Amino acid sequence: MSKLRFGIIVFPGSNCDHDAEAVCNALPNAEAHLIWHKETDLRQSDMIILPGGFSYGDYLRTGAIARFSPVMREVTKFANDGRPVLGICNGFQILCEAGLLDGALMRNANRKFICKFVTLKVKNNETIFTSEYEKNAVVRIPIAHGEGNFVADPDTLTRLKDNGQIVFTYCDAHGNETPDSNPNGSLENIAGICNKSKNVMGLMPHPERAAEALLGSCDGKKLFLSLVRSFMLQTH
Amino acid sequence: MPFKAKVRVTLRKSILDVQGKAVHHALENLGYESIESVRIGKYMELDVAESSAEKARAAVEDACKKLLSNPVMEDYHIDLEEI
Numbered sequence: 545m546s547k548l549r550f551g552i553i554v555f556p557g558s559n560c561d562h563d564a565e566a567v568c569n570a571l572p573n574a575e576a577h578l579i580w581h582k583e584t585d586l587r588q589s590d591m592i593i594l595p596g597g598f599s600y601g602d603y604l605r606t607g608a609i610a611r612f613s614p615v616m617r618e619v620t621k622f623a624n625d626g627r628p629v630l631g632i633c634n635g636f637q638i639l640c641e642a643g644l645l646d647g648a649l650m651r652n653a654n655r656k657f658i659c660k661f662v663t664l665k666v667k668n669n670e671t672i673f674t675s676e677y678e679k680n681a682v683v684r685i686p687i688a689h690g691e692g693n694f695v696a697d698p699d700t701l702t703r704l705k706d707n708g709q710i711v712f713t714y715c716d717a718h719g720n721e722t723p724d725s726n727p728n729g730s731l732e733n734i735a736g737i738c739n740k741s742k743n744v745m746g747l748m749p750h751p752e753r754a755a756e757a758l759l760g761s762c763d764g765k766k767l768f769l770s771l772v773r774s775f776m777l778q779t780h
Numbered sequence: 781m782p783f784k785a786k787v788r789v790t791l792r793k794s795i796l797d798v799q800g801k802a803v804h805h806a807l808e809n810l811g812y813e814s815i816e817s818v819r820i821g822k823y824m825e826l827d828v829a830e831s832s833a834e835k836a837r838a839a840v841e842d843a844c845k846k847l848l849s850n851p852v853m854e855d856y857h858i859d860l861e862e863i
Contacts, residue, residue: 604822605850612847641850648852650791655798695795695853729798 548775550576551589553619553635555610560596560632560752567755567765568593571772581613591628591771592619594635596688596750606649606691607637616642628672628771629744633689636736636746645739645746646704647696653729657690661760662727664735664749665715668708671738672774673745676766682719683763685749687727687735692748694730694737704737712736712747783828783836786859789849790821824848827863836860 550568554561561578568576577588586592599610610616616638623629623644631639639645652658661684666677677683696704704710712735716725721733728748736747751764791797797819804818826843830836837860844856 604848608847608850640852648850650795650853651798653796653798655802697852729796 546779548574548772549588549590550574550593551579551586551591552576552593552595553581553615554578554595555581555597555599555613555634555638557599557601557610558595558597558634560634560750563750564593564595564632564752567752567768570755571768573776574768574772579615581610581615584614584618586615586618586622589622590775591630592622594619594629594631594638595752596633596635599634599638602691605641607634607639607641610634610638611641620644623739623744626741626743628774630673630767630771631744631746632750632752633687633692633748636748637691639744639746644744645737646700646709647694647731647737649691649748650693650695651691652689652693652727657688658692658727659686659688660727661686661754662735662749663715663717663725664712665719665721666711667713668711668738670708671711671742671745671770673738673767673770674711675773676770680719682715682717683754683766684761685751685754685764686761687749688753689728689748692728692730694734694748696731701731703740704734707740709737709740709742710734711738711745712749781829781831781836782863783830783833784861784863785826785828785836785840786861787824787826787840787844787848788821788857788859789824789844789854790819790857792853792855795853833860833862
């Protein structure tokens with residue numbers, strides 16, 4: 545049985561790459577390796593993760609420079625071939641800058657860098673990233689960002705809704721998407737979205753930081769388990 | 781011919797500028813009653829070696845679209861001068 549091979553891209557300034565690698569290596573039937581952003585060969589990877597961090601020091605705009613790293617041309621091809629790409633935090637920002645996901649991530653509405661556990665609602669569990677969750681499940685996963693305020697124009701928002709591309713939203717403990725449960729001012733409490741064909745997803749929260757009981761929550765692990773399951777279904 | 785392009789990138793009017801709002805609030809606290817709003821943007825100076833102003837502007841315009849601004853949330857303005 546072939547193992548699912550996660551390729552985790554490392555940009556100058558990535559700092560959640562090793563966390564993602566550790567989580568992926570601990571999954572059943574999976575392994576992970578790091579890929580320096582100057583590499584251009586993704587043939588050893590079945591899925592790509594763009595990890596969190598501060599690529600290029602967040603200069604100009606978050607993700608704006610990383611989006612032109614040599615590896616991103618290959619990641620774009622990989623995504624356009626329908627293969628899975630997951631962007632976490634800075635990875636989400638890079639995917640938006642690259643045009644692989646809609647919208648943009650602006651400075652948090654309260655201007656603060658926010659590092660805390662939040663509750664999220666799984667709006668769409670019919671994706672390769674979320675199939676292990678119940679629909680509308682409320683999960684606890686931490687955020688750690690200064691620029692997570694999702695914006696998109698009204699037409700884009702309508703499209704995201706109509707196609708079921710809103711995957712995670714910020715909510716209270718009962719699953720209500722209230723203004724108080726929105727940590728950063730994101731449009732419609734959006735925490736994570738996918739592309740139209742649902743093989744590219746980005747989210748601001750850090751599932752890799754909620755994959756062990758010792759870290760306070762295991763709720764993020766199901767995201768990675770969903771990917772393992774989709775890979776097994778596809779290859780067997 | 782060398783040109784200097786002065787590029788201003790600002791948040792689109794429809795987008796709330798939280799930084800500008802905070803600075804405006806501070807100005808209000810300092811008693812600047814006549815200052816009604818503040819928008820904060822980025823200012824960049826680019827030295828461009830092109831044979832004509834048209835070509836220089838086209839190059840900077842392309843750079844603005846591709847990298848220097850994000851059209852989802854920002855507008856750009858270019859002032860070009862010969863140096």
